[in-house]
Amino acid sequence: MNFEEKTLSEKNVFDGKLIKVAVEEVETPKGLKAQREIVHHAPAVAILALTADHKMILEKQWRSPIHDTTLEIPAGKVDSRDSRDALHAAKRELNEETRLKAGTIKKISSFYTSVGVLDEFMTLYLATDLTPVENKLPQDRDEQLVLEKVTLDEALKMIGEGQIEDAKTIMAIYYWRGMTNHG
The missing domain is CATH 3.90.79.10 (Nucleoside Triphosphate Pyrophosphohydrolase)
Structure with a gap:
């Protein structure tokens, strides 16, 4: 079974001293579009x-x-x-x-x-x-x-x-x- 999501776009919404926050639009293996909020540390x-x-x-x-x-x-x-x-x-x-x-x-x-x-x-x-x-x-x-x-x-x-x-x-x-x- 394929679990990997395809990133369609990524937008950086915050760039701080400790973290960066991004919002990704992804396509799931079933073809659905979804949003992922990611904290980079x-x-x-x-x-x-x-x-x-x-x-x-x-x-x-x-x-x-x-x-x-x-x-x-x-x-x-x-x-x-x-x-x-x-x-x-x-x-x-x-x-x-x-x-x-x-x-x-x-x-x-x-x-x-x-x-x-x-x-x-x-x-x-x-x-x-x-x-x-x-x-x-x-x-x-x-x-x-x-x-x-x-x-x-x-x-x-x-x-x-x-x-x-x-x-x-x-x-x-x-x-x-x-x-x-x-x-």
């Missing part, structure tokens, strides 16, 4: 940072789209400072947001964050053997973060109680639980 990274005492680092921060604070793992976009290298971006974001560096950092998975509307492609890393950085990179001036450290049991409870609702963070916690259960 740079690739991104997220880091499951685990301390020597078996705690994960979470960041509490305000998120304007939901008008609330969230608890999330460190994350950010891959930008010109990274030469399109997601691993470099993960190391940079870990430095900027936590002031730590990882002795060991490995890729867990890559995924699309919300395929129905957004083309953001995120890579999740596991960072261990954490130590303070020697050279602190500049932090985003419009970002206010408070770091928290929680155990796996605390993190799982926080998901169950609705204190953690961020998808990448939930994915990281469940990965951590799988690591713990399977070595």
Whole structure:
């Protein structure tokens, strides 16, 4: 079965600092015309940072789209400072947001964050053997973060109680639980 839609036209309707929004007119495989609204976003990274005492680092921060604070793992976009290298971006974001560096950092998975509307492609890393950085990179001036450290049991409870609702963070916690259960 053919699923591919043919793009008939694309109009850019917004070009911002973080995203671009386009409206596409498409023809479906059944020959129907439809409209698709697409948010273009740079690739991104997220880091499951685990301390020597078996705690994960979470960041509490305000998120304007939901008008609330969230608890999330460190994350950010891959930008010109990274030469399109997601691993470099993960190391940079870990430095900027936590002031730590990882002795060991490995890729867990890559995924699309919300395929129905957004083309953001995120890579999740596991960072261990954490130590303070020697050279602190500049932090985003419009970002206010408070770091928290929680155990796996605390993190799982926080998901169950609705204190953690961020998808990448939930994915990281469940990965951590799988690591713990399977070595």
